[in-house]
Amino acid sequence: xxxxxxxxxxxxxxxxxxxxxxxxxxxxxxxxxxxxxxxxxxxxxxxxxxxxxxxxxxxxxxxxxxxxxxxxxxxxxxxxxxxxxxxxxxxxxxxxxxxxxxxxxxxxxxxxxxxxxxxxxxxxxxxxxxxxxxxxxxxxxxxxxxxxxxxxxxxxxxxxxxxxxxxxxxxxxxxxxxxxxxxxxxxxxxxxxxxxxxxxxxxxxxxxxxxxxxxxxxxxxxxxxxxxxxxxxxxxxxxxxxxxxxxxxxxxxxxxxxxxxxxxxxxxxxxxxxxxxxxxxxxxxxxxxxxxxxxxxxxxxxxxxxxxxxxxxxxxxxxxxxxxxxxxxxxxxxxxxxxxxxxxxxxxxxxxxxxxxxxxxxxxxxxxxxxxxxxxxxxxxxxxxxxx
Amino acid sequence: xxxxxxxxxxxxxxxxxxxxxxxxxxxxxxxxxxxxxxxxxxxxxxxxxxxxxxxxxxxxxxxxxxxxxxxxxxxxxxxxxxxxxxxxxxxxxxxxxxxxxxxxxxxxxxxxxxxxxxxxxxxxxxxxxxxxxxxxxxxxxxxxxxxxxxxxxxxxxxxxxxxxxxxxxxxxxxxxxxxxxxxxxxxxxxxxxxxxxxxxxxxxxxxxxxxxxxxxxxxxxxxxxxxxxxxxxxxxxxxxxxxxxxxxxxxxxxxxxxxxxxxxxxxxxxxxxxxxxxxxxxxxxxxxxxxxxxxxxxxxxxxxxxxxxxxxxxxxxxxxxxxxxxxxxxxxxxxxxxxxxxxxxxx
Numbered sequence: 001x002x003x004x005x006x007x008x009x010x011x012x013x014x015x016x017x018x019x020x021x022x023x024x025x026x027x028x029x030x031x032x033x034x035x036x037x038x039x040x041x042x043x044x045x046x047x048x049x050x051x052x053x054x055x056x057x058x059x060x061x062x063x064x065x066x067x068x069x070x071x072x073x074x075x076x077x078x079x080x081x082x083x084x085x086x087x088x089x090x091x092x093x094x095x096x097x098x099x100x101x102x103x104x105x106x107x108x109x110x111x112x113x114x115x116x117x118x119x120x121x122x123x124x125x126x127x128x129x130x131x132x133x134x135x136x137x138x139x140x141x142x143x144x145x146x147x148x149x150x151x152x153x154x155x156x157x158x159x160x161x162x163x164x165x166x167x168x169x170x171x172x173x174x175x176x177x178x179x180x181x182x183x184x185x186x187x188x189x190x191x192x193x194x195x196x197x198x199x200x201x202x203x204x205x206x207x208x209x210x211x212x213x214x215x216x217x218x219x220x221x222x223x224x225x226x227x228x229x230x231x232x233x234x235x236x237x238x239x240x241x242x243x244x245x246x247x248x249x250x251x252x253x254x255x256x257x258x259x260x261x262x263x264x265x266x267x268x269x270x271x272x273x274x275x276x277x278x279x280x281x282x283x284x285x286x287x288x289x290x291x292x293x294x295x296x297x298x299x300x301x302x303x304x305x306x307x308x309x310x311x312x313x314x315x316x317x318x319x320x321x322x323x324x325x326x327x328x329x330x331x332x333x334x335x336x337x338x339x340x341x342x343x344x345x346x347x348x349x350x351x352x353x354x355x356x357x358x359x360x361x362x363x364x365x366x367x368x369x370x371x372x373x374x375x376x377x378x379x380x381x382x383x384x385x386x387x388x
Numbered sequence: 389x390x391x392x393x394x395x396x397x398x399x400x401x402x403x404x405x406x407x408x409x410x411x412x413x414x415x416x417x418x419x420x421x422x423x424x425x426x427x428x429x430x431x432x433x434x435x436x437x438x439x440x441x442x443x444x445x446x447x448x449x450x451x452x453x454x455x456x457x458x459x460x461x462x463x464x465x466x467x468x469x470x471x472x473x474x475x476x477x478x479x480x481x482x483x484x485x486x487x488x489x490x491x492x493x494x495x496x497x498x499x500x501x502x503x504x505x506x507x508x509x510x511x512x513x514x515x516x517x518x519x520x521x522x523x524x525x526x527x528x529x530x531x532x533x534x535x536x537x538x539x540x541x542x543x544x545x546x547x548x549x550x551x552x553x554x555x556x557x558x559x560x561x562x563x564x565x566x567x568x569x570x571x572x573x574x575x576x577x578x579x580x581x582x583x584x585x586x587x588x589x590x591x592x593x594x595x596x597x598x599x600x601x602x603x604x605x606x607x608x609x610x611x612x613x614x615x616x617x618x619x620x621x622x623x624x625x626x627x628x629x630x631x632x633x634x635x636x637x638x639x640x641x642x643x644x645x646x647x648x649x650x651x652x653x654x655x656x657x658x659x660x661x662x663x664x665x666x667x668x669x670x671x672x673x674x675x676x677x678x679x680x681x682x683x684x685x686x687x688x689x690x691x692x693x694x695x696x697x698x699x700x701x702x703x704x705x706x707x708x709x710x711x712x713x714x715x716x717x718x719x720x721x722x723x724x725x726x727x728x729x730x731x732x733x734x735x
Contacts, residue, residue: 057488057510070552071568073542081556146576153583173584174542244530244541244587245567254585255569332572335544335580341570345481345547352509354485 052355061360063351064089070346072337074253085347092342093364099259099338100325100368107264107324108317111271116301118276129272137269142330145262149334152254159245168238170246175253177239177246184234190225197225255336259328267324274316278309310383318376322369339364419631421493422466422684430472433459434492437477439574440598441707441715442498442518442621451475454707455496457697458517458623461639462494465689470696480546484509487624494636495624498592500550505624512633514623515640519719519728521615522554523596525581526588528610535614539564544577544586546570551590554617578602592619594708597715635683642690644731645672646699648722653698656691671734700729 052059064086072079075091076098083091117129136144153173157163162172170177183190200221239249282305290300332341339361348357425431435443435455443453451459451473460470476492484505487495498520499505501513524543526532532541535558545551547570559566569586571577581589582604589599593615600606623640625633646652649669651659660673670676673694677687697703701722708715721727 069556071556073567073569081560149576150579150583153580153585158584243539247540332547333576335569335571335576337570341547341572345572346552346570349480349547350550350553352484352504354482 057355059355061356063353063356066351068347068350070350072342073335074256074337085351088342088347089339089360089364092337092339095336096325096328096338097368099256099263099328099331099336102260103263103267103324103328104321106260107267107320108271110264111268111320112275114268114272115275115279118272119279133269133272136265137273141262141266141327142333144266145259145330146333148261149254149258152258156254159241162241162246168236168249170239172246173254174245175251176257177249177251179236179238180248180250182234182237184232190229190232194222194225194229197221253336255331255334258334259331259336262330263324263327266327267320270320271317274313274320275309278312278316279305281312282308307383311380314376314380314383318373318380321372321376325368325372326365419629419635419684421626421629421632422635425466425493429467430474431459431463431467431494432474432476432492433462434476434478434483434486434495434497435459436497437479439498439595440601441594441713443475443477443496452707454518454703455498457703457707458496458639458643459494461643461693461697462636464692464696465639465642465685466635468686468692470692484511484624487511487626490626493625493632496622498595498621499624500619501622501624502550510627512625512627512629514625514633514636516620516622516728517640518594518621520592520594520619520621522551522590522617522619523593523615524588524590524612525596525600525609526612527584528608530587532588532612535612535616536562536564538566538588540567541587542567542569542585543588543590544569544571544581545590546574546577547572550617550619555590558616574599592621594621594713594715597708597713601713631684635685638683638690639693641731641734642672642693643697643700643703644722644729645734646694647701648724648731651694651699652702653694653696656694660691668734 049059065084067082068085068088069081071081072088072091072095074095076094077091079087079091114129114133117125118133120126120129156171156173159172159174162170162174162177164170168179201219204221237248239246239251241247279301286304286308287300290304291297295303328338329340331338332345335341343357344361348354351357433456435451435453438444439453441453443451443455446452456475459473459475463473464470476486478486478492478495478497483495483497483499486492488509488511494514495511496517498518501516505511506513524535524538526538526541532538543555543566545555545568552568552570555566555568568590569580571580577589578599580586581599589596591599593611596611600609600611603609623636625636645668646656649672651669651672656673659669660675664670664673664675667676671679672690674680674688674691680687680690683689698706704717704720706712708717708720717725717727719728721729723730
C-alpha cells in the first residue's frame with residue numbers, strides 16, 4: 001500500500017514551476033488582503049477606544065475579581081453570594097454546557113429515531129414522524145421553549161402536594177427533587193478510584209490481547225472500585241418539604257427540563273431529515289446485498305447502511321450541534337441561569353460593563369463552538385472512507 | 389480679543405460635542421444637547437419598553453405614564469410642543485449605553501440613581517421623580533405577613549436590575565435565604581408566579597402594584613409591608629452638559645412647585661389671567677420674563693409645562709392613583725403632606 005502511495009506522489013510531480021509561480025501570486029494577494037484586514041481591525045479598535053475615552057468609558061476586566069452579591073438559582077458547582085464575577089462566569093458557563101450537552105445527546109437520539117421512522121414501512125410510524133417533524137421545525141424555537149415551560153409549570157402540582165415517585169423522588173412545580181448520595185469521610189476519593197479503574201480497562205484489555213498477562217484484572221479492578229464506592233456511601237439525603245420548598249437532595253429545575261425539551265425536540269426534527277436523507281443516499285444495492293447475505297433489517301441498518309451514511313451525516317450534524325449550543329441562550333426567557341442571562345444580564349447591569357461582558361460571552365460561545373466543530377471534524381475524519 | 393477667543397473655544401467645544409463645561413457664567417453658555425434637540429425639532433427620550441404606571445402604550449399606540457409625562461414636559465419647555473417627542477423604548481441592559489452614545493437626550497426609565505452609575509458610568513443623576521423601594525407580593529393563601537418569614541421561599545423577578553442583589557443582601561442581613569428566579573421579560577415572570585413556580589414576585593413598589601393589577605385575580609395577592617431597598621427612580625443625563633441638566637432639573641421642580649401652589653392644568657390660564665401678585669406665582673407662570681429667561685429658554689417655558697402635563701400630583705393620580713394602579717402616594721407625596729417630594733425654591 002505504501003508503494004501505491006509513493007506511485008501516486010510520483011505521478012503528481014510534473015509541472016512544479018507553473019504551480020509555484022501561481023502559488024506565489026496567490027500568496028502575495030493573500031498577504032495583501034491579510035494586511036488590509038489587520039489595518040481595518042486596527043482602525044476599528046482605535047476608533048472604538050477613542051470614542052470610549054471621549055465618553056469617559058474605559059475598557060477592562062478588573063471587575064472579574066469583585067464580589068457579586070447575588071444568588072444564581074441553579075448551579076452544578078458550589079456558589080455563594082460572596083463569590084466573584086469570575087466565579088459566576090464559570091458557574092453559568094457550566095449551566096450552558098449542561099443544557100447543551102443533554103440537548104445534543106437527547107436531540108440526536110430522538111432525531112435518529114424520527115429519521116428511521118420516516119423511512120419505516122409502517123404507515124403509522126411514517127406519518128407520525130412526518131407530523132412531528134413538520135410541526136416542530138415550522139414553529140419558532142423560542143415559542144416552543146416557552147410553551148413547554150408554561151405547560152409544565154401549569155400542569156405540575158404545587159410543592160405542598162408534590163407527586164411522590166419511586167426511589168424517594170418528588171415531582172412538583174419546583175422541579176424534580178431527587179435524593180442525593182452523601183459520601184462518608186473518604187469524600188470523593190472512592191469515585192476518583194472508580195474513574196481511574198475504568199480508564200485502566202482498555203490498557204488491561206490490550207495486555208490481555210497481546211500477552212495474556214494481567215488480563216484477568218480488566219473486569220476485576222472496576223468491580224473492586226465499585227464495591228469501595230458503595231461501601232463509602234454514608235447515606236442518601238432525601239428531599240423533604242420544609243416551609244416553602246423541598247430541602248435536601250438535588251433538584252432538576254423545571255427551567256432546565258423545559259429548555260432541554262425545547263432545544264432537543266427542535267433539533268431532532270432537523271436531525272431526522274438529515275438522517276433520512278443520508279440513509280436514502282446509500283445505494284439501494286447495499287441493502288439488497290445485505291439481505292441477500294441473510295442480515296436482518298436491523299443488522300443491515302447498523303452494520304451496512306449506517307456506517308456509510310455517517311460520512312454524509314456528520315458535517316450536517318455539526319451545524320445542528322452548533323445551532324443548539326447557541327440556542328441555549330434562549331433559556332434566559334424562562335429563567336434558566338445560563339451564560340447570556342446571568343452575564344449579559346445581571347452582571348452587565350450591576351457592573352455597567354456592557355462591552356466587556358458581551359465580549360466575554362461572545363468569546364466563550366466562539367470557543368465552545370470551535371471545540372465542537374473541531375471534535376466533529378476529527379470524528380468525521382475518523383469515520384470517513386479512506387481514499388487512496 | 390479674549391472674549392473672541394472664548395467664543396471660538398466654546399464653539400469648538402460645542403462642535404466636538406463636549407458641551408461647554410468650565411466656562412465662566414457670564415459668557416454665553418451653550419448646551420450641545422439643547423442645540424441638538426432644537427435643531428432636530430424633536431426630543432429623543434429614553435423610556436421603559438412597557439411598564440404600567442411609568443411608560444406604556446395604550447390601545448392606540450400612544451405613550452402614557454409618569455416618565456412619559458416628564459418627556460412631554462421637557463419637550464413643551466424646550467420645543468414648545470409636548471408632542472415633539474420621539475420615545476425610545478430601552479431595556480435595562482442597553483439603557484445607559486444608549487444614553488452614553490448620544491442616541492437619546494435624556495433617560496427617564498424608572499432607573500435607580502446610584503453611586504456606581506454616577507461615578508463609573510459617568511452619568512449625571514438629575515432628580516428623583518419617583519421614590520420607590522423593592523417590595524414583595526405573595527399569594528394570600530401562603531399566609532405570609534412579613535418578608536422576614538420568606539426563609540426558603542423562591543421569588544420570581546426580572547433580571548437586569550439590582551433586585552437579586554437587594555434580596556441577597558436582605559436575606560444575609562436577616563439570616564434567611566430567599567431563592568431568586570430571574571426572568572428576562574415580565575410576561576413569563578408573571579406566568580411563573582401565577583402557576584406557583586415561585587412563592588412570590590418582587591420588584592420596585594410601583595412595579596409590584598402594576599404586576600398585581602395584571603394577575604388573573606389581583607385580590608389573591610398581597611403586597612408585604614417591608615420595603616427592602618431604597619430605589620430613588622429618576623432622570624439621567626450625560627455628564628458634562630450642566631446647562632441641559634439645569635433644564636431637566638427645573639422641569640421637575642416646576643411640576644412639584646405647581647402642585648405645592650395649587651396650580652393645575654385646568655386652572656393655570658385662569659390664575660395667569662388674574663395677574664397674581666405673589667412673585668413665586670409670577671415666576672411659575674412665566675409672568676416674570678426676565679427671571680424665566682435665565683434658563684436659556686423663552687419666558688413661557690414653565691407655563692407650557694403645566695399646560696401640557698399638569699402638576700406632579702395630577703400626573704401621579706392619573707397613572708398610580710385609585711383609578712389606575714391604586715398605589716398610595718406615601719413617600720411620593722409633597723414634603724408638606726408627609727412625603728419626600730420637595731421642590732427647590734423658585735428664586
